[in-house]
Amino acid sequence: MNFRAESWIPQVLAERRAQGLGRHLVQMPRAGGKFFSDGREWLNFASNDYLNLAGHPAVLAASRKALDAYGAGAGASRLVSGNLPIHEELETRLAELKGYPSALVFGSGFLANAGIIPALVGSGDTLFADRLSHASLLDAALLSRARLHRFRHNDPGHLQVLLERHGGGAGRRLIVSESVFSMDGDRAPLEALIGLAERHNALLMIDEAHATGVLGEEGAGACHAVGGHCPVNLAMGTLSKALGNYGGFVACSPSMRDYLINHSRALIYTTALPPAVVGGALGALDVLRENPRMGSELLERADYFRQRLIQAGFRVGDSTTQIIPVILGGAERMVQWSARLREVGVMVPAIRAPTVPVGTERLRFSITLAHTRADLERAVQALCDTSPVVQGGDS
Ligand SMILES: Cc1ncc(COP(=O)(O)O)c(C=O)c1O
Structure with a gap:
């Protein structure tokens, strides 16, 4: 190995540590x-x-059952030959939970965000994101090459100013926020965001990573709790937090699902989730249904x-x-x-x-x-x- 090519690393790490910002596992x-x-x-x-589900006996049993039925790995991407019945069963159950007509599962929550945002907007389009949005949303925004405007945290008034200033023109508009913010535990003003998205004809995507399984009826999340028919275009969530497993998903319209299957690189170019993980997530949804x-x-x-x-x-x-x-x-x-x-x-x-x-x-x-x-x-x-x-x- 050419260690000389890595000679700059110790100094960069030392600078980080000197600022009290070193990280280690x-x-x-x-x-x-x-x-x-x-x-x-x-x-x-x-x-x-x-929800203390990662070690729940019913979740472990469901995970083992899927492992025995389908094997350890899915063997290919969803579009090639990795799309097993259990993946579609999970999507049906997630759509039911969220009150949406359909859902699409991704390899992780990070991959869901990285796959959705660049599929929806690109150069010539405009993205509006809460200033405290999770790194996966901001990285996805950069990846998309859309013009990014960050509005002040949970401030729909500032978002409105930005939409009026930058929202015109021919391109698509996408508003992104989280229903529960990961580092503060506060909630987004969803109704105001929904109103602004409607008035400005913008797509609205809400990251429900920390709301799924926790907020709303049976853990359906905050978007569901707002009421109305699928009030946001994309209600993204993870299987890795309250559901005790791994993976990400989005609840959306059937045409949006179809669009993402055709355009989302983080869905197209990666192997489907392993069956045991999908089974475990289904087991967690069963436990949640029995204990709403x-x-x-x-x-x-x-x-x-x-x-x-x-x-x-x-x-x-x-x-x-x-x-x-x-x-x-x-x-x-x-x-x-x-x-x-x-x-x-x-x-x-x-x-x-x-x-x-x-x-x-x-x-x-x-x-x-x-x-x-x-x-x-x-x-x-x-x-x-x-x-x-x-x-x-x-x-
Ligand atoms: C708000 C938010 N979105 C997305 C993610 C990524 O989810 P995952 O851990 O399933 O990749 C996280 C994880 O920390 C998160 O906090």
């Missing part, structure tokens, strides 16, 4: 919101397994935790969901706080720039159904005991 003994390891119980608030209150139960637990944090004097931003940031600022300080919490068995990631704006560095809590009230109390206590600043709350 941490090995976990297993997945999920709570587990035993090294003779102690760990609370893991860094998992997106919100799982999402509401999760939101109740998260609300309890948020109130306890506020009482203790912590800043939690505008979170109203299972994602709760504790915002203090300072990359190094957050990394050290996260490390101190880990010493007492509480895992919570420090989130730094560029994932969040400089000055809003935070600990990001993901509450899951694995966390009992007693666990949440333990976490509040651990936060108070290890906090780098004296809190001004009443607890």
